[in-house]
Amino acid sequence: MVHGMRQRRHIPTWTAVIAACSLVSILIMLHLLLVDQRGNPKLEMEKKWENIRTMEKKMEEMKQNVAKADAYKAELMEMVKSCNVTAGQQGNRCRGLLALDLPKLETLPNDLLNREVDNTGLLGCSEIDSLKIIKQIHKGGNKVVQSAQHGKRQVAVKSAALEVRNVQNCLKRKTFKKKEDCYILANYEVVRENLLLRQIQHSGVPKMLGMCVRSEVSSGDIKERGVSLVVELGRQVDLTELMSLSLKERIKITMDFGGLLLYFAHSSLGSMRIQKFKLNRFILADDKIKLADVNELTSLEPECDVQYRCLLNGTEIESIKCFDNRCIGMNEQLNLQAANKIFFKPLLHVPVTNPRATEIRQLLKDIEAYKMTSDHVYLRLNSLYRSYNT
Numbered sequence: 001m002v003h004g005m006r007q008r009r010h011i012p013t014w015t016a017v018i019a020a021c022s023l024v025s026i027l028i029m030l031h032l033l034l035v036d037q038r039g040n041p042k043l044e045m046e047k048k049w050e051n052i053r054t055m056e057k058k059m060e061e062m063k064q065n066v067a068k069a070d071a072y073k074a075e076l077m078e079m080v081k082s083c084n085v086t087a088g089q090q091g092n093r094c095r096g097l098l099a100l101d102l103p104k105l106e107t108l109p110n111d112l113l114n115r116e117v118d119n120t121g122l123l124g125c126s127e128i129d130s131l132k133i134i135k136q137i138h139k140g141g142n143k144v145v146q147s148a149q150h151g152k153r154q155v156a157v158k159s160a161a162l163e164v165r166n167v168q169n170c171l172k173r174k175t176f177k178k179k180e181d182c183y184i185l186a187n188y189e190v191v192r193e194n195l196l197l198r199q200i201q202h203s204g205v206p207k208m209l210g211m212c213v214r215s216e217v218s219s220g221d222i223k224e225r226g227v228s229l230v231v232e233l234g235r236q237v238d239l240t241e242l243m244s245l246s247l248k249e250r251i252k253i254t255m256d257f258g259g260l261l262l263y264f265a266h267s268s269l270g271s272m273r274i275q276k277f278k279l280n281r282f283i284l285a286d287d288k289i290k291l292a293d294v295n296e297l298t299s300l301e302p303e304c305d306v307q308y309r310c311l312l313n314g315t316e317i318e319s320i321k322c323f324d325n326r327c328i329g330m331n332e333q334l335n336l337q338a339a340n341k342i343f344f345k346p347l348l349h350v351p352v353t354n355p356r357a358t359e360i361r362q363l364l365k366d367i368e369a370y371k372m373t374s375d376h377v378y379l380r381l382n383s384l385y386r387s388y389n390t
């Protein structure tokens with residue numbers, strides 16, 4: 001009985017020993033685990049190396065991707081080169097490529113990518129975007145005219161703007177639901193000027209330097225403007241300043257202007273009249289008087305009167321004939337009369353003592369008496385000018 005009791009007491013003792021051993025081993029394992037995770041410098045180093053190896057692998061993958069991208073870029077550049085060389089002959093392959101606007105391509109030299117300049121010799125949208133606006137010269141009915149820096153040269157930029165008269169009137173009248181639609185007419189005027197300048201190429205109109213047409217909107221920021229025109233920059237004609245020039249220089253300016261009137265009278269668009277012939281419609285550039293806005297031109301001759309006559313100041317003029325109810329030759333005569341009053345008379349003013357006074361006065365009188373066409377005027381001014389060189 002006593003033995004049986006001793007045996008029963010042994011069992012819990014061993015259980016307690018085993019439990020205690022298990023607890024100790026669990027604690028040791030836990031301790032080891034924690035030391036592994038936090039404190040074992042050897043394992044930590046191992047982990048770091050593993051991370052570095054993973055990063056190296058990733059770097060290698062990235063390098064391979066970069067190499068692939070470089071090869072693709074080189075291939076694209078070759079295609080751009082061949083498309084530029086044989087522009088227009090490459091069909092669909094080039095069409096898609098030239099429309100690409102990859103930022104990487106833009107950083108390449110201009111001669112390779114300057115498609116706009118290559119084709120026409122004119123500035124395109126990207127060049128116009130990079131012009132530095134200097135100041136506003138004029139705010140007109142449809143356009144603002146600004147001066148801008150293009151490399152070493154100054155140019156004039158013309159574009160529709162919110163503040164011009166016709167856009168303002170359109171917005172006030174709420175003519176259109178969409179605000180942008182109020183720019184349509186003004187933008188049309190800029191585009192029209194561009195088209196006319198392409199047809200009228202004469203030293204008496206500003207040289208066309210560039211054009212960008214990309215949307216109907218307008219903005220103060222040149223990069224966001226839908227339509228911009230870049231032309232030779234001039235300055236207001238100051239007659240007092242011109243009067244201080246020598247007679248020979250003044251005859252030269254008058255002769256050049258006479259050449260412009262001759263050109264207008266025989267232009268391929270018909271005999272063109274300057275509609276609002278006023279001093280402020282002209283600029284001085286390259287020592288020549290130039291018509292600032294070719295939109296002022298019309299090739300429509302005035303209508304004949306009810307009796308099919310063409311009268312100027314109540315007088316019938318020999319060089320003007322009524323044909324198809326239009327006074328053919330009237331445009332030319334109106335240009336000459338206005339030019340005589342505004343430019344020729346003041347610029348060719350000479351004292352009676354001048355040896356050429358009689359010849360000059362006779363010329364001015366003949367113009368005023370409608371005796372001259374622009375051909376005659378130009379020839380007479382030309383011979384006057386040449387007489388100074390002999």
Ligand SMILES: Nc1ncnc2c1ncn2[C@@H]1O[C@H](COP(=O)(O)OP(=O)(O)OP(=O)(O)O)[C@@H](O)[C@H]1O
Nearest residue numbers: 138140141142143145156232233234280281292293
């Ligand atoms: N190339 C230029 N260089 C210098 N000034 C210029 C040039 N072109 C135009 N201007 C000036 O801006 C004025 C207006 O130009 P333009 O006629 O083209 O604009 P607009 O909107 O039609 O103005 P407006 O309604 O007054 O005719 C010109 O009269 C001239 O004074």
Ligand SMILES: [Mg+2]
Nearest residue numbers: 140293295296
């Ligand atoms: Mg104008």
